[in-house]
């Protein structure tokens with residue numbers, strides 16, 4: 106009790122005649138928090154508990170997650186430790202055995218953990234959990250439809266054309282914030298691939314959706330996670346933005362159905378399959394949020410690193426030019442008269458087949474892999490849906506949240522010497538589960554094919570049409586990239602204003618070298 110100064114508080118309330126009902130409610134809440142916070146595991150096999158529990162553990166987990174988890178391992182000097190996130194017990198895992206157990210465990214559920222950590226309303230077991238499982242299964246099936254060869258082949262020219270349109274709005278030369286402008290490109294690409302033509306074709310509507318998605322994202326705060334039932338201002342903002350996105354999507358569906366004209370897009374896949382609205386909404390809201398951010402962050406960092414490393418920039422550009430030379434010339438001549446002008450790089454890139462984008466870009470693949478290792482500060486999260494289980498010899502009770510910070514491998518100097526260095530040529534560790542950029546074990550990214558393709562298309566267009574350097578706020582060339590901030594798990598963005606891309610449009614792009 107001491108840390109809360111309960112006696113002093115009571116005295117203050119008494120002296121100031123604060124209404125007694127209010128006092129009772131407040132005390133009730135306070136005591137429940139204290140009870141939940143001090144209810145520790147006493148079993149011998151339980152993971153170590155963080156010392157000196159204070160509410161600041163919760164605040165640090167929510168706001169400074171990377172530093173907090175590193176601190177937890179240090180003070181407990183254990184590979185696993187636990188703490189309380191109010192009503193949830195959280196077990197934090199590290200080390201080789203823990204990693205294997207975590208990623209291969211059957212009873213650990215990603216969706217339930219995700220729901221808790223994004224502040225969804227608590228689940229009613231057997232009712233909402235089962236319904237969620239069915240919805241998720243349907244959404245995943247549709248995502249695999251979107252990533253079929255034929256659909257991805259159709260998407261290549263569409264995404265390139267969207268990017269070209271965006272890039273035309275850039276000045277001939279200037280300086281830009283990659284976390285805004287590169288993210289804009291990936292957002293447009295994600296909307297094109299995962300929603301519908303009516304939205305993707307309308308730049309103003311895309312910009313509006315981007316704003317609303319950002320509000321939904323900002324609406325996930327410590328308050329919404331800790332008190333999902335409480336209508337905090339951020340919760341209200343999130344609900345309002347979600348409703349507006351819902352209206353946009355529902356309206357588009359209505360107009361499409363009324364027109365009776367089918368389109369070649371993701372919405373049509375849902376309409377043709379007569380999927381229920383909840384599946385369409387879950388898919389579009391969930392995957393656009395998750396897909397655009399992860400793709401945007403990876404692409405933004407890829408460009409920061411390319412801007413700092415002329416050698417890699419030149420190698421990547423040479424690879425793209427080689428692709429154009431090998432694949433595009435014969436097909437460009439077959440284009441019909443509706444195609445964009447022949448000299449446009451997006452036209453040349455459009456005629457490169459999907460298989461070449463996927464199998465003939467070893468340099469881009471390596472660059473993306475290394476950029477993701479350094480810029481995806483994710484903490485894999487699961488909930489033990491039962492029964493009790495063991496990870497690295499420690500018991501994980503049913504209902505516990507279990508988290509594994511990927512920093513444990515991606516920043517481990519024994520696996521990746523000089524781990525903060527961007528070094529695409531570094532030898533890759535051979536052991537299983539030592540690269541988790543796309544997940545591992547039972548949970549791997551099911552949008553990775555789309556994400557990789559979009560990053561490559563955007564990178565190719567920028568490499569062919571622009572030259573760029575990474576600069577600081579005063580325009581000085583930065584040759585050693587800033588350190589990603591792993592406490593910002595969404596973008597890893599360094600301190601505001603620290604990094605920009607200075608770019609110049611190549612008016613006469615060199616003809617591809619033969």
Ligand code: HEM
Pocket residue numbers: 215248392395396397399400403477481483484485486541542543544545547548549550551552553555556557
């Ligand atoms: C560069 C972009 C991306 C990166 C780096 C990335 C990374 C990851 C990682 C590391 C996981 C595993 C998470 C865990 O173990 O807790 C994951 C899972 C997932 N990703 Fe991605 N992702 C990307 C893009 C996308 C896109 C574009 C989509 C959807 C269109 C998507 C959909 C998913 C889904 C649905 C899962 C969960 C899979 C499951 O339940 O088994 N991701 N992703």
